[in-house]
Amino acid sequence: MGEIRKDYFSDRLVIVSEARAKRPSDASAKGRRKCVFCPGNELQTPPAELVLVERKDAIAVMVDQIEPVKGWTVRAFPNKFPAVSPSRMPLPKTDFEAEPAYGFQYVIVVTPKHNLSFHQVPVKQWHRTLTAFQELTKRLLHKEGVQYVYAFINHGEQAGASLSHPHLQLITFSATPPLIQEELKGMDGLASNTCKLCTVLEKELNGPRLIFKAEQFAAFAPWASTHAYEFWIAPTIHQTTILEATSKQLESTSVVIRTTLGALARVLHNPDFNLVFHISPRNHTEGKLHWHIEVYPQVTKWAGLERGARVYINQVPPEEAAKRLASAIRH
Numbered sequence: 001m002g003e004i005r006k007d008y009f010s011d012r013l014v015i016v017s018e019a020r021a022k023r024p025s026d027a028s029a030k031g032r033r034k035c036v037f038c039p040g041n042e043l044q045t046p047p048a049e050l051v052l053v054e055r056k057d058a059i060a061v062m063v064d065q066i067e068p069v070k071g072w073t074v075r076a077f078p079n080k081f082p083a084v085s086p087s088r089m090p091l092p093k094t095d096f097e098a099e100p101a102y103g104f105q106y107v108i109v110v111t112p113k114h115n116l117s118f119h120q121v122p123v124k125q126w127h128r129t130l131t132a133f134q135e136l137t138k139r140l141l142h143k144e145g146v147q148y149v150y151a152f153i154n155h156g157e158q159a160g161a162s163l164s165h166p167h168l169q170l171i172t173f174s175a176t177p178p179l180i181q182e183e184l185k186g187m188d189g190l191a192s193n194t195c196k197l198c199t200v201l202e203k204e205l206n207g208p209r210l211i212f213k214a215e216q217f218a219a220f221a222p223w224a225s226t227h228a229y230e231f232w233i234a235p236t237i238h239q240t241t242i243l244e245a246t247s248k249q250l251e252s253t254s255v256v257i258r259t260t261l262g263a264l265a266r267v268l269h270n271p272d273f274n275l276v277f278h279i280s281p282r283n284h285t286e287g288k289l290h291w292h293i294e295v296y297p298q299v300t301k302w303a304g305l306e307r308g309a310r311v312y313i314n315q316v317p318p319e320e321a322a323k324r325l326a327s328a329i330r331h
């Protein structure tokens with residue numbers, strides 16, 4: 001079992017977990033291993049707790065029984081090599097702050113197609129993935145001791161992906177992660193009339209950093225992007241968590257994800273990237289967040305300045321990044 005250690009002075013957290021080192025990797029030896037996320041290899045993962053199967057005119061929601069569900073379109077199961085675990089065995093007493101790395105970790109396989117890159121995943125399939133993510137998040141927030149559900153995608157080796165089959169990861173925490181806490185403090189997102197992201201969106205929707213706009217969702221390059229070509233996707237109406245999004249709104253989010261990742265792949269030739277979801281924590285005593293997605297293309301490496309001082313150099317002005325991404329959408 002792993003543990004979460006807190007830094008001597010700051011709120012920085014570190015999960016110390018030896019189990020993670022055992023996880024398989026195909027990122028550096030493509031195709032050498034049999035992919036455990038591919039159809040036909042379902043028995044190599046823990047039983048799926050949420051499986052979407054395409055029926056004639058609807059999507060059926062199923063779970064793996066003794067036999068795994070075949071013919072799935074999206075499949076979610078517990079991570080076989082989690083950094084956190086549902087066990088809460090007390091840790092031996094030490095001189096410094098630590099607690100058991102308690103939590104749940106899931107994988108959502110986005111498509112049965114191994115070789116589909118994220119920018120090629122169709123809107124319909126993103127919509128199903130976000131629906132599965134929404135449902136799983138709802139269930140996890142009902143579990144005892146879960147304060148936060150964090151979801152992310154690692155695409156490519158530079159972004160830390162160990163398996164290349166397109167998948168989304170979910171991990172829960174018993175406290176709100178530090179970066180989310182910082183955003184909560186800065187955003188004051190209790191209501192739309194006080195929410196700073198609402199105010200930011202009003203300006204960005206008509207400004208030089210707007211990339212793309214769909215029904216109630218927009219993508220823009222943030223004013224102080226820490227990564228070249230970074231962009232954020234947010235609902236243009238005040239919404240504090242993806243759980244509030246209707247199916248139609250999830251479809252609109254999917255259109256924006258598909259369109260912007262397509263543009264990113266065209267402008268930078270399918271770069272590695274991380275895509276993360278920032279939603280409100282379960283308990284609202286720390287405030288609420290206007291939920292959004294952040295995409296960090298990995299085109300330049302963080303170095304001493306970024307790692308040691310949290311000061312970032314971005315060689316592509318966000319206005320220029322937005323212009324290039326927007327024109328890749330138009331053409």
Ligand SMILES: [Zn+2]
Nearest residue numbers: 035038114165
């Ligand atoms: Zn695969």
Ligand SMILES: [Zn+2]
Nearest residue numbers: 195198238290
């Ligand atoms: Zn807002």
Ligand SMILES: [Zn+2]
Nearest residue numbers: 183278292294
């Ligand atoms: Zn954020």
